[in-house]
Amino acid sequence: MRWKWILGIIVFLIVAVTATIYAILSSYDFNNLKPQLARMVKDTTGRELFLGGDIELEIGLTPTLVIEDVSFQNVSWGSRPELAKIRRLEIKLAVLPLFRRIILFKRLILIDPDILIETNGDGKSNLEFETVRNKEVLTSKKQEPSQGKSILSAIAFNDIRIEKGHFTYNGGQSGRTYTVNLESATASAKTDGRVALKLNGGYNSKPFRVNATLGALSALTDPHKTWAVNMTSQIAGSTVMIDGTVKDPINGKGLAVTVAGTGRSIPEILELFNITYIPELGPFDVTAKLV
DSSP, X not given: OHHHHHHHHHHHHHHHHHHHHHHHHHXXXXXXXXXXXXXXXXXXXXXXXXXXXXXXXXXXXXXXEEEEEEEEEOOTTSXXXXXXXXXXXXXXXXXXXXXXXXXXXXXXXXXXXXXXEEBOTTOOBTTOOOOHXXXXXXXXXXXXXXXXXXXXXXXXXXXXXXXXXXXXXXXXXXXOEEEEEEEEEEEEEOTTSOXXXXXXXXXXXXXXXXXXXXXXXXXXXXXXXXXXEEEEEEETTEEEEEEEEEEEGGGTEEEEEEEEEEESOHHHHHGGGTOOOSOOOOSEEEEEEEO
16 A cells, blocks of 8 residues: 555645645746846847836746837837837746647737838848847857757747737838738647638738638748648739749749739739839730740
């Protein structure tokens, strides 16, 4: 009967340790981490991270981190102080994959994100980051041979959702501005690795809808894999369908897709991209293969 006592003691210790950890994490004020998080971002990017709201952590097998009122500093020559502003950021992580060095986002939710991408007159982007710390890290990596395994083996997600998003691109050399307002956007990973994408919003004040099934993210960045795309979009009174594959999408190679479009006006669509020299030909119904 001794083994029953030993088993009972082990179970009791596990429950006691788990309860203690839960109690500590539940009572801890994660707002105390704000200075450390801001300093880490500053050291990495040279830009300031502002956390105006509270940081909350819901404990469980899929802990949820909630951060409110987040903003990230823009470059000094930028058209506004912030590169990005997010009213609420919610991240839900799976715990067990972390032991295999895999970050799995069970859910990533962005509420009211406002992101500005811009370039100046010299073509320099506000996404270019350069700090002394980065230079030192890059130098040490070049001088020292790589040893051991990487910290992470993969990053994956199950569900990403954006609500009331605003995205702007300002071209400093072209002087053109493109804006996308998202009422809602969802990206969900299927069991076979494919991604279901749904977008609903407006592009340069023109409403649009997009429904797509895309290949796995691993194929998107691997030139040896084929990335599939099946998409239907509706904008400016027209419907465009794209179906096919891309062998190397990052470098724009290996394109093999069929494009079918119907609508009332080709110039109306091209005007969205500041192409205005195409004559009006009336309604259209075209199909083309791009290779």
